[in-house]
Amino acid sequence: MTHKPDLAALVGSRICHDLISPVGAISNGMELIELAGAANGPELGLISESVQNANAKIRFFRVAFGQSSGDQQVGEQEILTILDNLAIGARMMVDWTVQGHVERAELRLAFLGLLCFENALPFGGVVSVQCEDGTWRLTGQSEKLRVDDVLWTAAQTGDLPEDLAPAKVQFGLLPHSAQQSGRKISASWTETQLNLSF
Numbered sequence: 001m002t003h004k005p006d007l008a009a010l011v012g013s014r015i016c017h018d019l020i021s022p023v024g025a026i027s028n029g030m031e032l033i034e035l036a037g038a039a040n041g042p043e044l045g046l047i048s049e050s051v052q053n054a055n056a057k058i059r060f061f062r063v064a065f066g067q068s069s070g071d072q073q074v075g076e077q078e079i080l081t082i083l084d085n086l087a088i089g090a091r092m093m094v095d096w097t098v099q100g101h102v103e104r105a106e107l108r109l110a111f112l113g114l115l116c117f118e119n120a121l122p123f124g125g126v127v128s129v130q131c132e133d134g135t136w137r138l139t140g141q142s143e144k145l146r147v148d149d150v151l152w153t154a155a156q157t158g159d160l161p162e163d164l165a166p167a168k169v170q171f172g173l174l175p176h177s178a179q180q181s182g183r184k185i186s187a188s189w190t191e192t193q194l195n196l197s198f
């Protein structure tokens with residue numbers, strides 16, 4: 001049986017790869033403007049913050065939607081930098097407690113899970129990410145959760161609704177990626193807490 005490439009992951013990798021360079025160039029240009037003292041004020045701050053956030057999102061999406069190969073590892077500092085930059089202006093905060101390097105395939109699952117939580121915490125909250133004895137646990141706390149039963153059930157079973165929207169694609173990719181890694185998705189929730197494990 002011939003191996004079929006994951007075209008969706010390849011597309012994700014290609015888009016992120018092609019966008020990271022121009023966004024990085026804009027970021028470098030902003031630094032040069034700041035060093036030259038050519039511009040000051042809230043406008044420059046807003047542009048700089050937006051570039052930093054775009055750069056973080058591309059790096060985050062590269063892991064979540066891109067292709068992971070073999071035992072590729074991502075360092076703890078790189079993960080924390082991505083999450084810290086994403087937190088700028090965000091309502092949902094991430095408490096990353098996992099120490100050391102993380103295999104890219106496992107990090108992909110964690111990042112896809114965080115995208116699912118983002119959908120369930122539109123009013124903000126905190127998501128704690130832990131990994132103990134090889135089991136990942138994401139726990140979201142919010143005063144007001146908005147859990148879509150259909151999507152969260154689909155994330156566990158892999159049975160996706162036919163009208164799955166592009167903004168909710170993470171709910172389809174999560175069980176698919178978990179199956180590729182030999183893991184099972186489990187989720188539960190109350191009015192104020194959402195739990196995900198794999």
